[in-house]
Amino acid sequence: xxxxxxxxxxxxxxxxxxxxxxxxxxxxxxxxxxxxxxxxxxxxxxxxxxxxxxxxxxxxxxxxxxxxxxxxxxxxxxxxxxxxxxxxxxxxxxxxxxxxxxxxxxxxxxxxxxxxxxxxxxxxxxxxxxxxxxxxxxxxxxxxxxxxxxxxxxxxxxxxxxxxxxxxxxxxxxxxxxxxxxxxxxxxxxxxxxxxxxxxxxxxxxxxxxxxxxxxxxxxxxxxxxxxxxxxxxxxxxxxxxxxxxxxxxxxxxxxxxxxxxxxxxxxxxxxxxxxxxxxxxxxxxxxxxxxxxxxxxxxxxxxxxxxxxxxxxx
Numbered sequence: 164x165x166x167x168x169x170x171x172x173x174x175x176x177x178x179x180x181x182x183x184x185x186x187x188x189x190x191x192x193x194x195x196x197x198x199x200x201x202x203x204x205x206x207x208x209x210x211x212x213x214x215x216x217x218x219x220x221x222x223x224x225x226x227x228x229x230x231x232x233x234x235x236x237x238x239x240x241x242x243x244x245x246x247x248x249x250x251x252x253x254x255x256x257x258x259x260x261x262x263x264x265x266x267x268x269x270x271x272x273x274x275x276x277x278x279x280x281x282x283x284x285x286x287x288x289x290x291x292x293x294x295x296x297x298x299x300x301x302x303x304x305x306x307x308x309x310x311x312x313x314x315x316x317x318x319x320x321x322x323x324x325x326x327x328x329x330x331x332x333x334x335x336x337x338x339x340x341x342x343x344x345x346x347x348x349x350x351x352x353x354x355x356x357x358x359x360x361x362x363x364x365x366x367x368x369x370x371x372x373x374x375x376x377x378x379x380x381x382x383x384x385x386x387x388x389x390x391x392x393x394x395x396x397x398x399x400x401x402x403x404x405x406x407x408x409x410x411x412x413x414x415x416x417x418x419x420x421x422x423x424x425x426x427x428x429x430x431x432x433x434x435x436x437x438x439x440x441x442x443x444x445x446x447x448x449x450x451x452x453x454x455x456x457x458x459x460x461x462x463x464x465x466x467x468x469x470x471x472x473x474x475x476x477x478x
Contacts, residue, residue: 202434202443204462204474211238211245217465218452219258219269225457229279230465231256231269232452237284240463245471250277250284258453260298270295270308276323290323291316297375299337299345309334309347315362328355328362336376336386336415346396348373348386354394354401367394367401375415375453377423385435387412387425393440406433406440413452418459426451426464444472 211217215233222228226242235252237259238245250256254275261267265281276289289295293314300306306318313330316323328334332350339345343359352369354376355362367373371392378384382398391408394401406412410431417423421437430447433440451466462474 202432202441202474203477204443205477206444206472206474209245209471209473211465211469211471212247213238213469215469216450216452216467217469217471218256218271219260220453220455220463220465221259221261221267222455222457222463223261223264223267225461227264228455228457228463229259229261229267229269230463230471231259231271232465232469235271235275235277237269248284251286252277257294257296258298260300262300262303266303268298268300268306270298270310274310276308288323289316290325296333296335297337297347299339301339301342305342307337307339307345309337309349315347326357326362330355330362330364333372335372335374335388338376338378338384340378340381340384344381346376346378346384346386348376348388352388352392352394354386354396365401368403369394374411374413375425377415377417379417379420383420385415385417385423387415387427393425404440407442408433408440411450413450414454414464416454416456416462418456422459424454424462424464426454426466432464443474447472 215236217230217232220230228240231237233255235250237248237250254272256269256271259269267279270276274289274291276287277284293310295308295310297309308316311333313328315326317326332353334347334349336348345357350372352367354367371389373386373388376386384396387393391406393404393406410428412425412427414426423435425433432443449466449470454464456462464472
């Protein structure tokens, strides 16, 4: 029941703030080059061509990037411009992830699942009606989905089947170092670990909802979430690490252990430099949902009202 109440509270909060932030974005005139915070990189807000909330971003290469979001929207970057694509669904899409330019997945509300084969997106059966929030995988025959009520769905031998977790919390993030080392995080600070045979709960040291997880090895994994929460897995335990933020951190991506990014509400962008979390960008109001980059030299961030930010190092 606590998980359900937290989820309902978060959905109401998101809906209310979405309207506020949309108005702020329209009136602030933000655009063009945009720096600030302690980050020396150059940030630019680019036109996405859509107004829907973009919830996930992933790419096969620097010139092959996808962003997906509310209402089944999808846009694609070819290295020069972003253009819309038809997914064939109207359900909101929460995440996009893939193995290559012709093998990508996007999932979302009511168990929505679509697959990109290099030419078109096609509707697929996920085997669940739960809202799916995150995707991760290791091979074409080993892809995972995580969602509400402790839902984990796994693709093996060309079909999807439930992977019992033994938990009821909403699961928002997935990341794994290998087929026998996969993490899922969610409401109440929950973290569950797949060891290749079964899921087990591991204490994180926080009861804040964790929205995203990312790592670099079996002994270096991060998760972030509500009220600026951040926890770090060292291979033996999760440890709480202060971020200096009270915002909701919804997206997490990194190129290397000292090059990790967290994004969230009120335009929040934080960078982990190997020793501390520091703020970046500054003077933004959008709710930022996800981040991805082809390398440490380039970062894409997406958010509400079609927000699309790009970071490159200072020349």
